[in-house]
Amino acid sequence: MIGTVLQxxxxxxxxxxxxxxxxxxxxxxxxxxxxxxxxxxxxSGAGKSTIGKAIMGLIEPPDRAEGSIIFNGKNILTMDRYLxxxxxxKKISMIFQASMNSLxxxxxxxxxxxxxxxxxxxxxxxxxxxxxTDELLLSVSLPAYVKYRFPHELSGGMRxxxxxxxxxxxxxxxxxxxxxxxxxxxxxxxxxxxxxxxxLRQSGSSMIFITHDLMAIMYMANRVLxxxxxxxxxxxxxxxxxNEPENLYTKMxxxxxxx
Amino acid sequence: MNxxxxxxxxxxxxxxxxxxxxxxxxDGVSMSVERGKNAAIVGETGSGKTTLGRISxxxxxxxxxxxxxxxxxxxxxxxxxxxxxxxxxxxxxxxAVDPLETVQKILQQPLRNLLGLNDQExxxxxxxxxxxxxxxDESYVSKRGGELSGGEKQRLLIARAFIMGPKYVVVDxxxxxxxxxxxxxxxxxIREIGKSNDTTITLIxxxxxxxxxxxxxxxxxxxxxxxxxxxxxxxxxxPYHPYTIFLASIKPSNVSEGGxxxxxxxxxxxxxxxxxxxxxxxYAHLCPLADDRCRSETPAFEEYTSEHFVACFKPGEFSV
Ligand SMILES: Nc1ncnc2c1ncn2[C@@H]1O[C@H](COP(=O)(O)OP(=O)(O)OP(=O)(O)O)[C@@H](O)[C@H]1O
Ligand SMILES: Nc1ncnc2c1ncn2[C@@H]1O[C@H](COP(=O)(O)OP(=O)(O)OP(=O)(O)O)[C@@H](O)[C@H]1O
Ligand SMILES: [Mg+2]
Ligand SMILES: [Mg+2]
Numbered sequence: 001m002i003g004t005v006l007q008x009x010x011x012x013x014x015x016x017x018x019x020x021x022x023x024x025x026x027x028x029x030x031x032x033x034x035x036x037x038x039x040x041x042x043x044s045g046a047g048k049s050t051i052g053k054a055i056m057g058l059i060e061p062p063d064r065a066e067g068s069i070i071f072n073g074k075n076i077l078t079m080d081r082y083l084x085x086x087x088x089x090k091k092i093s094m095i096f097q098a099s100m101n102s103l104x105x106x107x108x109x110x111x112x113x114x115x116x117x118x119x120x121x122x123x124x125x126x127x128x129x130x131x132x133t134d135e136l137l138l139s140v141s142l143p144a145y146v147k148y149r150f151p152h153e154l155s156g157g158m159r160x161x162x163x164x165x166x167x168x169x170x171x172x173x174x175x176x177x178x179x180x181x182x183x184x185x186x187x188x189x190x191x192x193x194x195x196x197x198x199x200l201r202q203s204g205s206s207m208i209f210i211t212h213d214l215m216a217i218m219y220m221a222n223r224v225l226x227x228x229x230x231x232x233x234x235x236x237x238x239x240x241x242x243n244e245p246e247n248l249y250t251k252m253x254x255x256x257x258x259x
Numbered sequence: 260m261n262x263x264x265x266x267x268x269x270x271x272x273x274x275x276x277x278x279x280x281x282x283x284x285x286d287g288v289s290m291s292v293e294r295g296k297n298a299a300i301v302g303e304t305g306s307g308k309t310t311l312g313r314i315s316x317x318x319x320x321x322x323x324x325x326x327x328x329x330x331x332x333x334x335x336x337x338x339x340x341x342x343x344x345x346x347x348x349x350x351x352x353x354x355a356v357d358p359l360e361t362v363q364k365i366l367q368q369p370l371r372n373l374l375g376l377n378d379q380e381x382x383x384x385x386x387x388x389x390x391x392x393x394x395x396d397e398s399y400v401s402k403r404g405g406e407l408s409g410g411e412k413q414r415l416l417i418a419r420a421f422i423m424g425p426k427y428v429v430v431d432x433x434x435x436x437x438x439x440x441x442x443x444x445x446x447x448x449i450r451e452i453g454k455s456n457d458t459t460i461t462l463i464x465x466x467x468x469x470x471x472x473x474x475x476x477x478x479x480x481x482x483x484x485x486x487x488x489x490x491x492x493x494x495x496x497x498p499y500h501p502y503t504i505f506l507a508s509i510k511p512s513n514v515s516e517g518g519x520x521x522x523x524x525x526x527x528x529x530x531x532x533x534x535x536x537x538x539x540x541x542y543a544h545l546c547p548l549a550d551d552r553c554r555s556e557t558p559a560f561e562e563y564t565s566e567h568f569v570a571c572f573k574p575g576e577f578s579v
Pocket of ligand 1: 049
């Protein structure tokens with residue numbers, strides 16, 4: 001077990017709509033090792049974001065998650081709220097697919113950073129908070145004045161990069177990145193990814209990287225899971241998935257790579 | 260009247276902000292969209308693509324310049340008229356789809372309120388038709404916005420824009436959450452709906468791969484200005500501007516740690532934040548070819564070869 005930071009076993013997730021329950025994640029198992037970047041790819045609606053939400057402990061009744069997600073010896077799915085709150089954001093953070101839309105619209109960007117510093121890291125010195133914010137913004141190629149802006153004053157890509165910086169603030173053990181770079185041009189995307197990779201390495205953090213972007217997967221991931229209709233249909237080292245795919249969907253996907 | 264292009268924009272400027280800091284989002288852009296000739300706007304994040312796209316369909320007013328849509332000055336157009344003529348597909352599907360509303364409601368409202376349809380059977384038929392064109396089957400009608408995945412939301416937004424039968428649609432990053440196999444399908448669908456409905460499209464994207472599948476003309480934006488434009492085949496095959504050349508060189512096949520492109524990207528990213536544009540070429544501080552002239556004079560946006568425009572003193576000289 002040494003070297004494993006997260007163990008997902010027999011995960012099944014059901015959404016309930018108008019009283020009807022529908023399974024959207026089926027018997028998914030995988031492990032995440034320390035320092036590893038695990039890519040998840042797959043069709044729209046395959047259940048990728050839902051898995052991310054489950055790891056963050058965000059599946060709530062009437063929806064239901066069964067199986068286990070073990071982090072530090074404890075099952076996230078059965079953890080009490082108090083413990084969960086201590087882990088969330090501090091130990092496991094998530095860049096939501098809705099990142100462009102997930103910043104608090106009525107507060108300035110600096111307040112998003114400062115509340116993490118205060119609540120999760122116990123840092124209160126104004127100077128220090130400012131300096132750390134500037135550094136984090138710079139690391140995603142954003143100028144320091146962005147902290148004085150409101151979210152609606154930023155472009156889609158600027159908001160997305162802000163959310164990436166926020167997710168890195170606590171240097172968590174695990175970062176779940178759900179389509180983090182959809183609004184970025186390739187040059188900026190590639191730059192931001194290179195910084196992400198460097199920071200993960202420095203802090204020894206692991207990442208679950210959910211994306212449709214094959215360039216990003218090829219640059220970032222060590223291992224890849226391929227999902228189709230709620231199931232993992234193929235998994236393996238990046239090179240294997242890219243060069244010798246077995247599953248039909250994976251084959252089609254890989255054939256679209258502009259080599 | 261039909262001699263004017265569908266969209267005509269002249270010397271558009273748009274500023275945002277307050278006294279403390281002013282942002283120039285669009286800095287003197289002129290651009291037209293001809294009927295039946297789809298355009299694309301490509302460029303760096305924050306370069307003003309969304310702002311320009313929104314101005315072109317009347318969702319945002321410029322501080323300076325003229326916008327004519329379908330032969331009419333936008334200033335004198337009524338909102339109702341405007342929404343029937345032009346539609347905009349939002350870049351952020353999570354912000355644009357009401358999580359509590361059902362798909363049926365989302366699609367039906369504009370049909371009733373703007374087009375004045377009230378034959379429910381016809382409305383339902385139309386909704387089914389456009390949903391299926393966008394790749395969502397009938398079962399989605401009763402789902403709520405919040406129950407859709409990212410890619411499903413994007414498909415819904417496509418259906419919502421085209422169901423109105425507009426003459427002009429701006430699609431802002433429409434396929435970012437759709438995998439590469441289906442991306443081509445969706446883009447082709449957008450093109451087909453456009454063609455059969457006589458709708459002209461402006462695509463905003465950073466995915467160079469889909470530009471040619473939908474558009475004939477491409478405009479490259481950098482820091483509030485169009486720095487290169489021309490027929491897609493031309494610009495993609497023989498880019499002139501060093502920024503475009505750099506952008507086009509980044510492909511899955513050459514993203515390896517320690518490689519030349521990776522180092523260039525890192526250098527570029529580090530240089531970028533520390534700079535505010537004042538004079539000269541707006542790309543000069545990032546351009547490996549820049550000399551004194553580039554840093555002091557502004558290159559004009561000129562036709563360098565037939566229909567292929569570029570703002571650069573050294574067009575085509577850069578290579579990766
Ligand atoms: N809150 C919800 N209630 C009911 N159904 C939902 C909910 N959220 C998602 N779904 C459905 O569950 C399935 C899986 O959704 P999920 O968001 O996990 O897909 P995804 O793989 O992340 O897709 P994408 O790549 O498009 O983001 C989809 O069919 C979606 O319609
Ligand atoms: N409502 C606003 N208030 C203040 N500034 C704004 C507003 N909208 C846009 N801006 C600024 O204008 C500039 C251009 O933004 P725009 O959204 O047009 O860029 P973009 O090219 O679409 O970027 P992206 O690819 O990241 O979506 C950015 O610097 C942004 O911060
Ligand atoms: Mg998703
Ligand atoms: Mg934009």
